[in-house]
Amino acid sequence: MQLFPNTTIKEFAQCEHAEFITVQVHNDLAHGICIHDEDAKKWFLVLDAEDERLRHRLILPERGREVKSFGSDWSISPIGPALSRHTAMDHPGALVQSREGVFLVGVATGEFFDPVLCRLDEPGVWYNYGSALGSFAYEGWRIHYRERDTQAIQKLAAKEPTSNDAE
Incomplete structure (x- = not known):
């Protein structure tokens, strides 16, 4: 059996820069990119979410938050x-x-x-x-x-x- 796309579950703190991830934010699934700033602080840039107010927001999820990662490829x-x-x-x-x-x-x-x-x-x-x-x-x-x-x-x-x- 193969899972497509090949995804993994990990903590947000383990995400690499430009990794495409899905995160649960306020009872909503949000899809976007893990962005590292110049000080290596990790942010989540929301690209798509049911709640339109979240779209394109740069937010700071808890480091232990589980995410579904699609990788950075x-x-x-x-x-x-x-x-x-x-x-x-x-x-x-x-x-x-x-x-x-x-x-x-x-x-x-x-x-x-x-x-x-x-x-x-x-x-x-x-x-x-x-x-x-x-x-x-x-x-x-x-x-x-x-x-x-x-x-x-x-x-x-x-x-x-x-x-x-x-x-």
């Missing part, structure tokens, strides 16, 4: 038209590619719910995102997982473009 593809570089940060969940790296726009949990850039290609959470504004950004994207043994592809998450904010 996934790919992300932009879909739809490019966003205007001046409004990318106004679109939580937007995919941003710059000379500095590849990011998703998240929303910091706290008093002000400020936008943050969550780096995917290496650890990093940017609250000062000025240099990334000259980048390419897309409101929509798809994340896919390819099973190594069978080469089967499964969509893990997607954000469909909804705006007319193309350049």
